[in-house]
Amino acid sequence: MHTRPVTETSNPHQWLNDHGDYLFRYAMKHLQNEELAADLLQDTLLAAWKSYESFSGNSTLRTWLTGILKHKIVDHIRQNIRRRELDDAIASDPTSNWFNENGSWSDTPQAWQGDPESLCRNEQFNDVLNGCIGKLPEQQQLIFRLRELIGEDTQEICKQYELTTTHIHVLLHRARLALRRCLESNWFGQGVRS
Numbered sequence: 001m002h003t004r005p006v007t008e009t010s011n012p013h014q015w016l017n018d019h020g021d022y023l024f025r026y027a028m029k030h031l032q033n034e035e036l037a038a039d040l041l042q043d044t045l046l047a048a049w050k051s052y053e054s055f056s057g058n059s060t061l062r063t064w065l066t067g068i069l070k071h072k073i074v075d076h077i078r079q080n081i082r083r084r085e086l087d088d089a090i091a092s093d094p095t096s097n098w099f100n101e102n103g104s105w106s107d108t109p110q111a112w113q114g115d116p117e118s119l120c121r122n123e124q125f126n127d128v129l130n131g132c133i134g135k136l137p138e139q140q141q142l143i144f145r146l147r148e149l150i151g152e153d154t155q156e157i158c159k160q161y162e163l164t165t166t167h168i169h170v171l172l173h174r175a176r177l178a179l180r181r182c183l184e185s186n187w188f189g190q191g192v193r194s
Helices: 012-031 034-050 061-092 116-121 123-134 138-150 154-161 165-186
Strands: none
Touching: 012 034, 012 061, 034 061, 116 123, 123 138, 123 165, 138 154, 138 165, 154 165
C-alpha cells in the first residue's frame, strides 16, 4: 500500500489552523448551532485524517475538507428529519401512550368476562360499541366497519380505497386497541352487564 509522506498538508493540526475558521463558519451558516458546528468540524477533520490516503490532490485541501464537511452536514440533517418524522408519527399515534419505552403495556388491559354472543344481542352494549366506533378517526372507523362489521374482504377494501394490505392491518390494529380501551372504560369497567 502506497503511503503519502507526512507533510504540512497531511497534519490535521495544521488543517485546523489553516482551515478551521472557514470550515466552522461554513457549518454555522448551514446549522445555526455552535456546538453542532464544532462537533461536525471535529468529525470532518477525523474523517479526513482517516481517509487522507484517498485524497488525490485534484482539488485544494480546503475544497476537499469542505466537501467532507458538507456530507457530514447533509447526513446530520437527514438523521434529524428521520428522527423528527418518527417522533411525529409516535406523537400522532393514538395508541402510543398505552405502551412504555420497552413496548410493554403501561396499563395492562382487563380480562373481559361474559359471552361475546350475548353481548352482541345486548342493546346497551351495542350503543356503547357504536359510540366507541364513532370516536375513532374517520379512516379507522370506515375500515373497521367495512372489515369487521360488514365482513368485506380485505383485498376489496384495498382496491376500493387504494390502500395497501399493510395499511389496512395497521388501521385495524389501531382501531381494535382504541375500541378495547373505550369499551374497558365505558362498559367493562362499569361492571359486566348482561
